[in-house]
Amino acid sequence: MDIRTLCLGILTMGDASGYEIKKTFEDRLGLIFHASFGSIYPALNKLTDEGLVSCREFSQEKRPDKKIYSITANGRYQFFDAIMKKPAADRFRSEFLATLMFSHLLPASVISELIDDRIKDRAQKIESLYDDCQTKMTDRDRFLCNFGLKMYQAEIDYLQENRHLLEADALMGNRAAE
């Protein structure tokens, strides 16, 4: 599943412009999948070429032209095909955890700050997700929201319970040979 497929998916929920699709990515798929304009706009052009979406152009006087995309019958068929396939493995990259892999090279104060910042960040994400959960309409949206809440909370708990393992090692000056 690539970004092109997911644009198709978003269009099954209603017509939208590229800009609106980007917003939907952030609002509803932010936890799961990220997409930039640099991939969305070319994706929509390609989908149009392939006849999986159609495009109506509205020339606005006050703003740049707005292009509203609609999914076609063929597009719906292709999207259904895509989600019926076994999903590929998650792709995950964390610079935070990668940095901790080398915490033996860092001063204790830097490690503590790193973990403090991370906990603050996750707490803030929980807060805004919590608000989302109140307003989101469908069961599916809530399912994913609560999933995010659970994961972020588990991370905070783990860091609070185990940060001493990395911090103690740093304070003792137990440095590996470099």
Add this chain to the structure above:
Amino acid sequence: MDIRTLCLGILTMGDASGYEIKKTFEDRLGLIFHASFGSIYPALNKLTDEGLVSCREFSQEKRPDKKIYSITANGRYQFFDAIMKKPAADRFRSEFLATLMFSHLLPASVISELIDDRIKDRAQKIESLYDDCQTKMTDRDRFLCNFGLKMYQAEIDYLQENRHLLEADALMGNRAAE
């Protein structure tokens, strides 16, 4: 932090070939960061050009030439610089969760199978991580191993407790207008 930087980091733990660096990515950073040969080999060439690593070539008779890379003093300095910077946000992409976002388009049986497969996959990952935890040497390795265990377990718990929300909706035929 890019793959080039992380290759440098792996070389702070000892000299290695490109092939061995790939294995280290899988064994010790598998949870955190993925890198393919297609990015590692070009990265090592570039690092050599920049003088951040040095390369000795061993022509073996039985196998292709082996190139052993060592980090230079300049390389160590650059790596330290990189890990002292604030880490960028995590990058995460889950086809599994993206598919669930559209579970209202799927038959109930497919949703159940999807979730069953996911739980099995996470259980299997827990098993192999658990073995790792016994053998891994440093506190840091164990810290990251246990982090993974905690996250995977939280995911299984969440899915088992909440899967009925998606499955019930599918069985009832509560389908949104398409």
Add this chain to the structure above:
DNA sequence: TTGAAATTATATCAGTTCGATATATACTCG
């Protein structure tokens, strides 16, 4: 009220990375 910041809107581009493929040899195990 004015000026800065955020929002609406599309588009491109260089650089990074993935996943597949190519090429060879050797070992292991049923």
Add this chain to the structure above:
DNA sequence: CGAGTATATATCGAACTGATATAATTTCAA
């Protein structure tokens, strides 16, 4: 004896990110 796995390097097209460009409008606080 053959299939599969491990060692070993390398390239390439396609996908994707993050930055940048352009331009008008709305919002909100000083």
